[in-house]
Amino acid sequence: MTVPLLDLVAQYQSIKDAVMPALQSVIERQQFIMGPEIGQLEAEVARLSHTNHGIACASGTDALLLPLKSLRLEPGDEVIAPAFTFFATAGTIHNAGGTPVFVDIDPSTFNLDPAAVEAAITPRTRAIVAVHLYGQMAAMERLLPLALRHKLFLIEDAAQAIGARRQMDGEWRVAGELGWASALSFFPSKNLGAWGDGGMMLTQDDALAERLRKLRLHGGAKQYHHEEVGTNSRLDTLQAAVLLVKLGYLAGWSAARRDRAARYSHAFAGSADICPPTVDPANEHIFHQYTIRVPRRDDLAAHLKSKGIGHAIYYPTGLHLQPCFGHLGYRRGSLPATEDAMASVLSLPIYPELTVAQQNIVIEAVRDFYR
Numbered sequence: 001m002t003v004p005l006l007d008l009v010a011q012y013q014s015i016k017d018a019v020m021p022a023l024q025s026v027i028e029r030q031q032f033i034m035g036p037e038i039g040q041l042e043a044e045v046a047r048l049s050h051t052n053h054g055i056a057c058a059s060g061t062d063a064l065l066l067p068l069k070s071l072r073l074e075p076g077d078e079v080i081a082p083a084f085t086f087f088a089t090a091g092t093i094h095n096a097g098g099t100p101v102f103v104d105i106d107p108s109t110f111n112l113d114p115a116a117v118e119a120a121i122t123p124r125t126r127a128i129v130a131v132h133l134y135g136q137m138a139a140m141e142r143l144l145p146l147a148l149r150h151k152l153f154l155i156e157d158a159a160q161a162i163g164a165r166r167q168m169d170g171e172w173r174v175a176g177e178l179g180w181a182s183a184l185s186f187f188p189s190k191n192l193g194a195w196g197d198g199g200m201m202l203t204q205d206d207a208l209a210e211r212l213r214k215l216r217l218h219g220g221a222k223q224y225h226h227e228e229v230g231t232n233s234r235l236d237t238l239q240a241a242v243l244l245v246k247l248g249y250l251a252g253w254s255a256a257r258r259d260r261a262a263r264y265s266h267a268f269a270g271s272a273d274i275c276p277p278t279v280d281p282a283n284e285h286i287f288h289q290y291t292i293r294v295p296r297r298d299d300l301a302a303h304l305k306s307k308g309i310g311h312a313i314y315y316p317t318g319l320h321l322q323p324c325f326g327h328l329g330y331r332r333g334s335l336p337a338t339e340d341a342m343a344s345v346l347s348l349p350i351y352p353e354l355t356v357a358q359q360n361i362v363i364e365a366v367r368d369f370y371r
């Protein structure tokens, strides 16, 4: 039996009877652009994320780019970000006219190390992008006061963390709730995935929300009247219809992912080689990925491949070492915790449809390799 890294076909089969009529209804109405499902989805995702506003857009990348663009960065303006993340986190900083400043991660959670962030702040720093990697939130209670003290905009890249929570001062705070602006992605493989591209911006700030709503529609609130230059970054009504149905399953799916993560971690607990992911005790993780750290990682990957077991390396190269950022002057050794992670992480199949039998195959194959 092979075990895929992700099984969207199994998910489709489990929700098809609910999604197809919702799609059919959009098709009957032929209102593909900014139909009523967009506003409904924005309201529901904003409620889930404890924000005043949700602004749907074309992708998670645009959900980062538009808030960054609204800062009107000048050449030389710096934005602090981790290098151990998906490319969009830093690509958007560059495309908004800023310079990414890469800082190292906390090796236990793979999220931004607040002390490293503080050390990287200069008079040119304008913003911080905190990524909630693999589905657990970064140490927002330490990043927020830093942003406040240095008058920086704190942006949450919550593309992998929709609905993830963190306990702060005895209260549960949700991914996307605390940033000046936050980005969600509905890329199909994300925990809440569309049937194509999609994303959403979140904010508590009424004026920023108004501005982002304009920026996704060529900078105009009224048709043919443009206050600033924006772009076309709308979410399709069809995608909103899919997402509205899937949103009803999200809490159950996240719980099922946590279950499977607990089973893996229990099975790997006795191993001297396999290091299961650390969940910060303040966090409720949504396990977008279940990522272990192991010695001889590439050999384990080859072993899993030979057995037909899905796996992935997120991420094999830190963004500070990408050729396109070569001019920034980072080299090997610049970010030791990031570079350790690049060499040792491996993500295993995790999704609500993963069966016990499938999971046992994965567990056996990994344990077998280190026996």
Ligand SMILES: *Cc1c(COP(=O)(O)O)cnc(C)c1O
Binding pocket: 059, 060, 061, 062, 085, 086, 088, 089, 131, 157, 159, 160, 185, 186, 187, 197, 198, 199
């Ligand atoms: C997926 C992802 C994005 C980008 O989202 P898209 O919808 O693919 O554009 C940004 N940041 C992180 C951390 C992601 O995982």
